[in-house]
Amino acid sequence: MPKTKFQNVVFTAIMAIIMVYGMIVYNVALATGGVENITFLLALHELPIMAPIAFVLEFFLVEKLAVRLAFTFMRPTDRPQFITYATSTMIVCIMCPVMSLIATLLFKEPSFGTWVQTFGCNLPMALLWQLLYCGPLCRLIFRVLFRKQLAADAEAAAAARA
Numbered sequence: 515m516p517k518t519k520f521q522n523v524v525f526t527a528i529m530a531i532i533m534v535y536g537m538i539v540y541n542v543a544l545a546t547g548g549v550e551n552i553t554f555l556l557a558l559h560e561l562p563i564m565a566p567i568a569f570v571l572e573f574f575l576v577e578k579l580a581v582r583l584a585f586t587f588m589r590p591t592d593r594p595q596f597i598t599y600a601t602s603t604m605i606v607c608i609m610c611p612v613m614s615l616i617a618t619l620l621f622k623e624p625s626f627g628t629w630v631q632t633f634g635c636n637l638p639m640a641l642l643w644q645l646l647y648c649g650p651l652c653r654l655i656f657r658v659l660f661r662k663q664l665a666a667d668a669e670a671a672a673a674a675r676a
Contacts, residue, residue: 515656517667523573524659529652530569534613535561536643537636541617544635560621567616571609580604602649603641610640 516522538557543549546556584600614633622628657664 515653517663521656521660521663525652525656526573526577527569528655529648530572531561531565532652533640533644533648534565534568536648537613537640538564540639540643541632541636560617563620564613564617568609568613571612572605576605576608576612580608583607598649599645602644606637606640606644610637 516525535557538560539549539553542553542556542560546553580601581604583604584597588597588600590597611633614636615629618624618629618632622632
C-alpha cells in the first residue's frame with residue numbers, strides 16, 4: 515500500500531497505535547478479570563510507552579524480515595490480498611513474542627514463565643486482531659488519508675500501460 519517513505523511512516527504509525535492499543539486493552543482485561551469501561555482508559559497509560567517501541571521495531575526491523583518470510587511461501591504473482599495476509603501473519607509471528615517480552619519486562623514480574631504465558635495468551639488474539647480488524651481498519655484509514663495521491667498513482671500506472 516504505501517509507495518513512499520513518508521507514506522510508510524504514516525501507515526506504520528497508524529498500525530502501531532491501533533494494534534498496540536488493542537493488545538493493551540486485551541492484556542489489561544486479562545489482568546483485571548474482564549472488560550469494563552475503565553479498561554479502555556487504563557490501556558491509554560501504557561500506549562505512550564509501547565506504541566513507539568512497536569513503531570521502531572516494525573519500521574526498522576520487522577517489516578523487511580516479515581516480507582522476506584512471506585515470500586518463502588508466496589509468489590509475487592499471487593493475489594495481492596493473500597500477500598498482504600501472509601505478510602501480516604509473519605509480522606504478528608515476529609512482533610508478538612518480542613512485544614510480549616518487552617511488556618513482561620516493563621509491566622509484570624519478569625520471568626521466563628511469565629513471558630511464555632504472556633506470549634501464549636497474546637498470539638491468538640494478536641493474529642485475529644491484526645487479520646480481521648486492525649489491518650483492514652488501518653488500510654482503510656490510510657486509503658482515506660492518501661486518497662488523492664493513490665488515485666494519481668493509479669492514473670499514472672494506467673497511462674504507462676496504455
